[in-house]
Amino acid sequence: MTGAVTHEGVPLVAYLAVSGILFLLGLLGVMIRRNPLLLFLAVELMLNSANLALVGFSRYWNTTEGHVFALIVMVVAAAEVVIGLGLVVAVFRQRMALDVDQMSTMKG
Amino acid sequence: MAALAWIVLGLPLLGCILLALWPGEPDRRITRVVGVGMPVIAFVLTVIVFAIMVGRDAGERGEVTTLWTWVRSAGLDIDLALLVDPLSVLMMLIITGVGSLIVLYSAEYMEHDRDYRRFFAEMNFFLFAMLLLVEAANFFFLIVGWGLVGLASYLLIGYYYDRPSAVAAAKKAFVVNVIGDIGMIIAAFLLVRELGTLDYLQVFATAPDGLGQGSGAAEAVAVLLFVGAAAKSAQIPLHTWLPDAMEGPTPVSALIHAATMVTAGVYLIVRTNVLYELAPYASDLVAITGGVTLLVAATIALVQEDIKRVLAWSTVSQIGYMIMGAGLGAYGSSMFHLLTHAFFKACLFLAVGIAIHALSGEQSLDRMGGLRRHLRLTHAAVLVGCLAIAGIPPFSGFFSKDEILAHALDAGALGVALAVVGLVGAGLTTFYMFRLLFRAFWGPEPDGGYAHTPHNPSWVMSAPVAILAGLTAVAGLLQVPGAWHPLENWLEPDLFADPGLEASVSGEVIVGVASVVLAIAAIGLAWWIFVADPDRRTRLAPALPAARQLLADQYRFDDVIEDAVVQPGRDLGDSLTGRVERYGVQGSIEGAVASVVCAARGLSVLQTGLIRSYVFAMVAGVAIIGVVFALAVR
Numbered sequence: 001m002t003g004a005v006t007h008e009g010v011p012l013v014a015y016l017a018v019s020g021i022l023f024l025l026g027l028l029g030v031m032i033r034r035n036p037l038l039l040f041l042a043v044e045l046m047l048n049s050a051n052l053a054l055v056g057f058s059r060y061w062n063t064t065e066g067h068v069f070a071l072i073v074m075v076v077a078a079a080e081v082v083i084g085l086g087l088v089v090a091v092f093r094q095r096m097a098l099d100v101d102q103m104s105t106m107k108g
Numbered sequence: 109m110a111a112l113a114w115i116v117l118g119l120p121l122l123g124c125i126l127l128a129l130w131p132g133e134p135d136r137r138i139t140r141v142v143g144v145g146m147p148v149i150a151f152v153l154t155v156i157v158f159a160i161m162v163g164r165d166a167g168e169r170g171e172v173t174t175l176w177t178w179v180r181s182a183g184l185d186i187d188l189a190l191l192v193d194p195l196s197v198l199m200m201l202i203i204t205g206v207g208s209l210i211v212l213y214s215a216e217y218m219e220h221d222r223d224y225r226r227f228f229a230e231m232n233f234f235l236f237a238m239l240l241l242v243e244a245a246n247f248f249f250l251i252v253g254w255g256l257v258g259l260a261s262y263l264l265i266g267y268y269y270d271r272p273s274a275v276a277a278a279k280k281a282f283v284v285n286v287i288g289d290i291g292m293i294i295a296a297f298l299l300v301r302e303l304g305t306l307d308y309l310q311v312f313a314t315a316p317d318g319l320g321q322g323s324g325a326a327e328a329v330a331v332l333l334f335v336g337a338a339a340k341s342a343q344i345p346l347h348t349w350l351p352d353a354m355e356g357p358t359p360v361s362a363l364i365h366a367a368t369m370v371t372a373g374v375y376l377i378v379r380t381n382v383l384y385e386l387a388p389y390a391s392d393l394v395a396i397t398g399g400v401t402l403l404v405a406a407t408i409a410l411v412q413e414d415i416k417r418v419l420a421w422s423t424v425s426q427i428g429y430m431i432m433g434a435g436l437g438a439y440g441s442s443m444f445h446l447l448t449h450a451f452f453k454a455c456l457f458l459a460v461g462i463a464i465h466a467l468s469g470e471q472s473l474d475r476m477g478g479l480r481r482h483l484r485l486t487h488a489a490v491l492v493g494c495l496a497i498a499g500i501p502p503f504s505g506f507f508s509k510d511e512i513l514a515h516a517l518d519a520g521a522l523g524v525a526l527a528v529v530g531l532v533g534a535g536l537t538t539f540y541m542f543r544l545l546f547r548a549f550w551g552p553e554p555d556g557g558y559a560h561t562p563h564n565p566s567w568v569m570s571a572p573v574a575i576l577a578g579l580t581a582v583a584g585l586l587q588v589p590g591a592w593h594p595l596e597n598w599l600e601p602d603l604f605a606d607p608g609l610e611a612s613v614s615g616e617v618i619v620g621v622a623s624v625v626l627a628i629a630a631i632g633l634a635w636w637i638f639v640a641d642p643d644r645r646t647r648l649a650p651a652l653p654a655a656r657q658l659l660a661d662q663y664r665f666d667d668v669i670e671d672a673v674v675q676p677g678r679d680l681g682d683s684l685t686g687r688v689e690r691y692g693v694q695g696s697i698e699g700a701v702a703s704v705v706c707a708a709r710g711l712s713v714l715q716t717g718l719i720r721s722y723v724f725a726m727v728a729g730v731a732i733i734g735v736v737f738a739l740a741v742r
Binding site: 027030031032034039100101103104105106107 | 723
């Protein structure tokens with residue numbers, strides 16, 4: 001079944017491939033970048049890759065749950081970005097460098 | 109009759125609750141009315157109970173009245189029940205009668221005390237506890253009453269709680285009494301195991317078959333009960349608390365530590381006379397303990413300088429007579445001596461209390477003297493009390509003490525030996541009592557005279573002393589050997605076991621003549637030393653320094669107990685805190701804490717604060733789990 005080209009167009013495997021690539025890019029971004037803004041960008045990328053997979057599956061099984069769930073994820077992501085950017089601004093106001101490696105006071 | 113017994117028991121409790129819960133500080137008149145009124149009403153009702161009982165046939169005088177069943181379990185029922193019979197009514201009459209006189213006396217004696225209300229609340233509480241002790245119909249409530257009088261005694265000895273010596277004395281009394289409580293509780297366990305009941309009448313009915321004459325169980329129960337009796341009645345070696353208990357106010361000494369509570373041990377032995385008849389060795393132990401105690405206490409009393417301590421040692425000695433009599437099977441005589449002792453010792457304590465009160469709390473014999481010129485009535489009362497305790501006819505002590513000794517003479521070799529001890533003790537008793545009388549009331553006034561002229565009290569204090577002095581003078585006529593003995597007849601239904609001990613006429617005559625001769629000789633000696641020539645005392649004082657010191661140290665019982673019991677206990681406690689607690693308990697906990705802290709410190713290295721390293725760890729973890737699952741599925 002996987003990889004089969006349906007008459008409706010793009011096969012599921014393509015969605016999943018793009019989703020997987022996007023997720024890996026996001027993960028690498030989180031692991032490599034040090035600027036918190038870019039970190040958020042990378043996290044958003046991962047969330048959206050998950051959304052893409054959800055929508056892809058939803059369409060494949062002809063159900064609506066995946067769509068609904070993707071919408072909820074977007075709402076949560078928006079809220080998360082609001083808080084995250086608020087934190088970034090607060091950190092910036094403290095005249096600290098925008099570098100997550102230097103924000104390491106919470107350690108054992 | 110049964111309902112009245114409950115009311116008698118409840119009235120002092122009501123008085124205690126009223127006084128304790130009265131909002132704010134009640135007016136002294138209210139305190140007086142409640143605190144004195146309740147015991148007096150209880151006494152009147154007791155007299156009515158007594159009158160009803162006199163009207164009945166001897167066989168129908170005992171009555172058990174049950175309020176409710178308190179415990180019902182397999183093999184053991186415990187009722188909240190009272191046993192009203194000749195013995196308990198006799199005790200109730202003594203407790204409420206002497207108790208009423210003493211609380212009346214306290215109304216004036218304690219007048220200058222700021223805790224007036226607490227005093228009367230605690231006195232009423234004591235009367236309730238003591239009545240519960242003597243009215244209980246089973247061993248369970250006997251032990252409850254036994255414990256509660258111990259508590260009341262503790263509270264009242266420590267009445268002046270800002271005096272460290274009073275607090276220490278209260279603690280000592282409580283601890284020693286708890287030793288006795290433990291003995292009684294174990295005795296009760298044994299009774300439940302052997303007979304399956306704690307009810308007096310059932311125990312007494314089944315004991316001869318259930319325990320058996322002279323059996324180990326009977327001896328054990330009797331000895332364990334005697335541990336309780338000895339602790340409460342201050343018998344050697346559990347006697348050291350009573351002289352210290354004189355730290356309490358004088359009315360407390362008179363009521364609790366002379367007339368009633370300390371004689372509870374005698375009551376207990378007489379009450380359980382069936383068990384003692386089954387246990388001859390335990391009875392001998394009781395008699396010997398009583399004999400030793402009476403002699404030891406009488407010798408210690410010879411050298412005491414504190415007037416109340418003389419009386420305290422005298423109490424220990426007199427209870428020794430009662431215990432000795434009870435051990436020899438002369439239960440009626442013991443109760444007779446208990447009755448007369450309650451009168452003459454309460455009389456002496458209250459009269460001496462007047463002297464102490466008049467001298468603003470002075471208790472040392474050295475700073476007394478010549479008081480008879482100031483306190484005539486008190487002097488007369490003390491003289492009557494001394495004559496009674498010395499056994500000069502026709503005062504009460506002559507009849508009651510001699511009856512015990514006469515019974516002892518007929519009780520075999522041991523009895524004869526104890527009778528001789530008792531006679532010697534009687535001579536010593538006469539000497540130390542007249543020493544007290546002569547030094548405090550006769551002779552010269554102390555150097556420099558009195559700061560204030562000793563004042564006579566009002567009728568509130570004089571009347572109880574006068575009444576008790578009157579009773580002291582005549583109570584002995586209740587039983588005249590060879591003529592009549594109503595008290596013994598009265599107690600007959602309670603003396604289940606007949607020891608077959610009847611004082612012979614020759615014994616009565618021998619004891620009577622010997623004790624009177626001894627008493628007169630002792631009075632003469634005391635007069636020769638203390639009155640005839642006041643300087644003779646100072647000249648004789650250095651004689652026999654070692655013996656005097658030994659007596660002044662009270663045979664070093666306190667030191668021996670300190671070394672043999674208290675110090676090992678303290679050492680055990682120290683080693684437990686220092687070693688077991690420090691390394692065993694505390695150490696294991698500290699070790700556990702330290703290891704957790706150590707582990708946490710090691711693990712906390714992983715918390716770097718670097719988000720990227722966390723992410724890497726998470727990804728690595730997920731990857732490992734994925735690999736494991738993948739391998740597992742395959």
